[in-house]
Structure formats: structure tokens, C-alpha cells
Amino acid sequence: MFLMMNITIYMMIYSLMFFILSMLLMMNNLSLMFQYNLFNFNSMYLNYLIYIDWMSMMFCSTVMIISSMIIIYSMEYMSNELKMKYFFYLIIMFIISMILVIISPSIMSIILGWDMLGLISYLLVIYYQNKQSFNSGMITIISNRIGDISIIMMISYLTIYGSWNMMISNNYNNILMNLMLMISACTKSAQFPFSLWLPAAMAAPTPVSSLVHSSTLVTAGIYLIIRYNHLINYNMNMYMLFISSFTSFMAGLMANYKFDLKKIIAFSTLSQMGLMMFTISMKFWNLAFFHLITHALFKSTLFMCSGIMIHSSNNNQDIxxxxxxxKFMPLTLIIFNSSNLCLCGFPFLSGFYSKDMIIEINQMMNNNILIMMMFFMSIMLTILYTLRLMYFTFMNNNNLNPLNLYMNLKKMNYSLIILMLTSTFFGSMLTWMFFFNYKLILINYTQKIFPLINIIIMIMLFMNIKYMNLINNFFMKNIQSMWMLHYIYNFNKNNFFYISMNYEYSENFWIKNLNKKSYSFMQKILFMMTSKKMTFKSLLMKYISITIMFMII
Structure with missing residues (x-):
């Protein structure tokens, strides 16, 4: 415990140093690159590159401050766990791998941190060893492996050009390069159709959800696209525009029909990831990075508040x-509601400065009316599920009387207060320091008050939603399955591959599930294999038959 406190103090000091360095680099318009030559192979030079500019240092500072607060938070939240030391080691390894992804522009060094992120997130998801965690971990790692394959294909493709440094690459007209970059980013940031792993990863402990699945891991894909936006051509931007608007709308709709507290916040994160990807596809990558920083701060605070609610109410997650x-936890509810208002873009909170600027600049653009409708519907749904969450936790009648609320949570409250202060005032500070180039926004009065009209309409809709009959069997089934994504990821029990991979069938009862022809064929093969007259042809037949048996099994 003493060691973790020392690590936390050092991380807070490094966070302050990175933030000051980011300001200095921004003021002087500087960027630094360090190159270490590891070895040469023919004309290929394997170099480890470190690229330091204001963006990478700002992201490192954000990761450090959030990680330090979550480690303090976890000391109390995970105090009764037997494998507490193992948990903290995984968190520290995750932070190191995240820093590797942030500071390196070479695709060969990115793959090290990228693979470590996927593997450690899988280990954190299956920390609670039960069936639900194992299934969620499998969905998580399979989805992330698709992105890893895309990164590996990019490595093999860049070998042709003699360099793995993506900062100096100008292959923006290459379809394969664009496609692989987009797939790797979409898998990490859980864009459609890879969205299922993010709500499934809520089986992890709440500190993991706060660090990994809200502010760092899911933003790694967004950061990759922001860093290498010069490689994305116009056609791929259009695909990203449709995918991101679709993802944001789907996540906002799903969050309004869920009752699991962590999954509602997970779908909220998914909706904001779609908003960031939408902004990148409009070529405003600076604004996307601004929203990435502010979102990481208030969303980690939101997850930590939900963790206190769950921890204090005997692990109940049903809102x-x-x-x-x-009445029971006033400080937690104040921080929780302030984070929710940041999510809505309430004026003069940190979410307002990034989100309102994104809305106004998108109103200036000449976009497809369908895309803009989905964009504004996603924002309206965000306000609606935020009001719903605040109502069930703050205004609803108390339904928790039989449970004993445990309230002695000093370390958790300290970390929450620090993160609340940063998430409240950081947006205004960043606007003055870094993102002052977007001051001239020419929109009319109606467009300016449109976000406020959205808030008023959603409040009125929320107050009258109990009188509206929105329940339809197919409609509800479609929404609850994330627009049929569950059926893509889950195999049927009668599926051939399901039978072949299932432990119970393959080890104990697999013969019962084979038909009579397959069983007689297997008997013939076994008879040939056990025959005493073994010639070369029969030996060859033996290996062929073993291969066929494994294909059947």
C-alpha cells in the first residue's frame, strides 16, 4: 500500500510536468523527435522513435492524473480483494503500454503498446473469474485482435517503402493503407460493427471501467486517427462519417433502454466516441482532441461516482x-450530477466548451441532411438518458431501504473531489491556452440557441415519457441486441463450430453429437490406424486420417 501511494505521488508530479511541457511546446511551436537505431535488415532500419509535441504531452498528462486518482480510489474499493497486488500490477502495466502508444510515431513501436493494451484489458475484464466475465473477455479480445491484424498488415505494407515511420508517410491515396488504419481505430474505439465489446467489458471492476473503458483504451483508436489524419483520404472520411453517426445514434438509443448503471455509462462513452470520430471525419481533429481530453476527465469521474454507489449498496447496479x-451520499451525488451536466454540455462546464464548439462548427458545414439529423438526434438522446439517470438516482423514491449503505469512503471522496475540479475548470483553461483558433464562428441566432432548445425539448419529453407507449416486441428486441450485433457475435448451440470448440463436447460427449455416417467413418479410420500391417501408404493414410479427424472434431 505504501508503494502504491509513492507511485501515485510520482504520477501526479509527472502529470504536472507533462502539462507544463505541453504548454511550452505549444507556445514555441516546437516538437522533438528522438530516434534509436536497434538494428538494420537490408534496406530496412528498425528504429525506435519517440515523438514529443504538445498533443502527446497533454494526453500523457491526462492519463497520469486520471490513473493516479484511480489508484487512490482502488486502494479502498479493492481493499477486500485477495489479488489486490496483481490488480495494481496490471494497472501499472496498462499505463506504461498506453504511454508507449502515445509517444511513438513508428508503427513497429505502436504495435508493442497496442498489443499490450489488448492483452491487459482482457486480463482486467476477466479479473472476477466467472462465466459472464470470461464471455465478456472473449468478446473483448476477439474484437481487439481484428485491429491488431490491421496494424500487422500496415507493418507489412510499409516495408515496401523502407520505413515504418507513419509521420513522414504520404500514402493517403492508397486504399489498403486507409482501410487498415480505419479498421484498427474502429476496433479500439468500439465503432459499429465492433461496438459490442465495450458494454460487455463492464464485467470488469469499476476502477478498470473508469480508467480503461472510458478515458484511455477506447480513446487510443481516436488518438491514432488524430495523429495520422494526413493519411485519411476523402472517401475514407465519408465512410467514417456514416459509421460514427450510426454508432452515436445507436449508443444513445441503447442507453435510454438500459437499467444497468455501468452499461448506461458505457453506452454514453460509446456515443461520445462516435461524436469524436464524426468530428475527425469533418477534418476538425483539434476539436476532437479537445473533446477527448475533457471527456476523459468527466467520464472517469462519472464511473468513479457510480462505483461508490455500487460499492455502498451491496453491489447493486440496477438503477x-x-x-x-x-440523503445518504450528498457529496457523491453533487459530483455525479455535475459530471452528467458536463456530458450534456451545460454552459460553462468543461463539456460545454468542446461540445458546443463541435455543434456550432458542424452547423457551418454543408452536410447531408440525414447525417445532420442523426447527429442532432444523438445529442438529444444524450440529454435524455442523462436526465433519466439523474432522475433514478436523485429524484426517484428511495427503493433501497432494506440495504445498509456503507459510507466511510474517505480515499474515494478525495480522488473524486480532485477529478471533479479538473473536469469542471479544465475545459475553460484549455480553450484559452490551446484552442483559441476557433473564435470566428458565423451562425445565426436560431442555430446558436438550437442546443438550448434541444435541452428544453428533451426535458419536456422526459417529463411526459411515461404517457407514451414506446414498447414493441420487435423494436425492443432490436434495441436490446444492439441492432442485432449480439446475433453476429454469438453462435447458435447447434452450430458446427460451436460443437467443435466447446470443451464439454470435445472432451466428453462429442461422439453423441455426430451422426451415424460420421461415426462409422471414424471407426474405419481407427481400424486402419490400429492394423499391424503398416506400409508407407498406410502410414501416409494415418496422418491424413488424423487431419480429417481433427477437421471433423
Whole structure:
């Protein structure tokens, strides 16, 4: 415990140093690159590159401050766990791998941190060893492996050009390069159709969800696209525009029909990832990075508040059993509601400065009316599920009377207060320091007040939603399965591959599930293999038959 406190103090000091360095690099318009030659192979030079500019240092500072607060938070949240030391080692390894992805522009060094992110996130998801965690971990790692394959294909493709440094690459007209970059980013940031792993990863402990699945891991794909935006051509931007608007709309709709507290916040994260990808596809990558930083701060705060609610109510995650929690945990509810207002883009909170600027600049663009409708519907759904969450936790009747609320949570509250202060005032500070180039925004009065009209309409809709009949069997089934994504990821029990991979069938009862012809064929093969007259042809037949048996199994 003493070691973790020392690590936390050092991380906070490094966070301050990175932030000051980021300001200095921004003021002087400087960037530094360090190159270490590891070895040469013919005309290929394997170099380890470190690229330091204001963007990488700002992201490192954000990762450090969030990680340090979550480690303090975890000391109390995970205090009764037997494998607490193992948990902290995984968190530290995750932070190191995240820094590797941020500071290196070479695709060969990115793959090291990228693979470590996927592997450690899988180990953190299956930390609670039960069936749900194992299934969620499998969905997580399979989805992330697709992105890893895309990175490996990019490595093999860049070998043709003699360099793995993506900062100096200008292959923006190459379709394969664009496609691989987009797939790797979409898998990490959980864009459609790879969206299922993010809500499934909520089986992990709440500190993991706060660090990994809200502010760092899911933003790694967004950061990759922001860093290498010069490689994306116009056609790929159009694909990203459709995918991101579709993802944001789907996630906002899903969040309004869920009752699991962590999954609602997970779909909120997914909706904001779609908003960032939408902004990148409009070529405003600076604004996307601004929203990435502010979102990381208030969303990690939101997850930590939900962790206190879950921890204090005997691990209950159903929001229908909450209500009137301001009587029991006023400080937590104040921070929780302020983070929710940041998510809505309430004026003069940190989410307002990034989100309002994104909305206004998109109103200036000449976009497809369908895309803009989905964009504004996603924002309206964000306000709606935020009001719904605040109602069930703050305004609803107390349904938690039989449970004993455990309230002695000093370390958790300290970390929450620090993150709340940063998430409240950081947006205004960043606007003055870094993102002052977007001051001239020419929109009319109606467009300017349109976000406020959205908030008023959603409040009125929320107050009258109980009188509206929105329940339809097919409609509900479609929404709850994330627009049928569950059926893509889950095999049927009668599926051939399911039978072949299932432990129970393959080890104990697999013969019962084979038909009579397959069983007689297997008997003939076994008879040939056990025959005493073994010639070369029969030996060859033996190996062929073993191969066929494994294909059948």
C-alpha cells in the first residue's frame, strides 16, 4: 500500500510536468523527435522513435492524473480483494503500454503498446473469474485482435517503402493503407460493427471501467486517427462519417433502454466516441482532441461516482433500486450530477466548451441532411438518458431501504473531489491556452440557441415519457441486441463450430453429437490406424486420417 501511494505521488508530479511541457511546446511551436537505431535488415532500419509535441504531452498528462486518482480510489474499493497486488500490477502495466502508444510515431513501436493494451484489458475484464466475465473477455479480445491484424498488415505494407515511420508517410491515396488504419481505430474505439465489446467489458471492476473503458483504451483508436489524419483520404472520411453517426445514434438509443448503471455509462462513452470520430471525419481533429481530453476527465469521474454507489449498496447496479441518494451520499451525488451536466454540455462546464464548439462548427458545414439529423438526434438522446439517470438516482423514491449503505469512503471522496475540479475548470483553461483558433464562428441566432432548445425539448419529453407507449416486441428486441450485433457475435448451440470448440463436447460427449455416417467413418479410420500391417501408404493414410479427424472434431 505504501508503494502504491509513492507511485501515485510520482504520477501526479509527472502529470504536472507533462502539462507544463505541453504548454511550452505549444507556445514555441516546437516538437522533438528522438530516434534509436536497434538494428538494420537490408534496406530496412528498425528504429525506435519517440515523438514529443504538445498533443502527446497533454494526453500523457491526462492519463497520469486520471490513473493516479484511480489508484487512490482502488486502494479502498479493492481493499477486500485477495489479488489486490496483481490488480495494481496490471494497472501499472496498462499505463506504461498506453504511454508507449502515445509517444511513438513508428508503427513497429505502436504495435508493442497496442498489443499490450489488448492483452491487459482482457486480463482486467476477466479479473472476477466467472462465466459472464470470461464471455465478456472473449468478446473483448476477439474484437481487439481484428485491429491488431490491421496494424500487422500496415507493418507489412510499409516495408515496401523502407520505413515504418507513419509521420513522414504520404500514402493517403492508397486504399489498403486507409482501410487498415480505419479498421484498427474502429476496433479500439468500439465503432459499429465492433461496438459490442465495450458494454460487455463492464464485467470488469469499476476502477478498470473508469480508467480503461472510458478515458484511455477506447480513446487510443481516436488518438491514432488524430495523429495520422494526413493519411485519411476523402472517401475514407465519408465512410467514417456514416459509421460514427450510426454508432452515436445507436449508443444513445441503447442507453435510454438500459437499467444497468455501468452499461448506461458505457453506452454514453460509446456515443461520445462516435461524436469524436464524426468530428475527425469533418477534418476538425483539434476539436476532437479537445473533446477527448475533457471527456476523459468527466467520464472517469462519472464511473468513479457510480462505483461508490455500487460499492455502498451491496453491489447493486440496477438503477430502479436507487433513489433519493442525496440523503445518504450528498457529496457523491453533487459530483455525479455535475459530471452528467458536463456530458450534456451545460454552459460553462468543461463539456460545454468542446461540445458546443463541435455543434456550432458542424452547423457551418454543408452536410447531408440525414447525417445532420442523426447527429442532432444523438445529442438529444444524450440529454435524455442523462436526465433519466439523474432522475433514478436523485429524484426517484428511495427503493433501497432494506440495504445498509456503507459510507466511510474517505480515499474515494478525495480522488473524486480532485477529478471533479479538473473536469469542471479544465475545459475553460484549455480553450484559452490551446484552442483559441476557433473564435470566428458565423451562425445565426436560431442555430446558436438550437442546443438550448434541444435541452428544453428533451426535458419536456422526459417529463411526459411515461404517457407514451414506446414498447414493441420487435423494436425492443432490436434495441436490446444492439441492432442485432449480439446475433453476429454469438453462435447458435447447434452450430458446427460451436460443437467443435466447446470443451464439454470435445472432451466428453462429442461422439453423441455426430451422426451415424460420421461415426462409422471414424471407426474405419481407427481400424486402419490400429492394423499391424503398416506400409508407407498406410502410414501416409494415418496422418491424413488424423487431419480429417481433427477437421471433423
Amino acid at each position: 430502479r433500486l436507487y433513489g433519493n441518494l442525496s
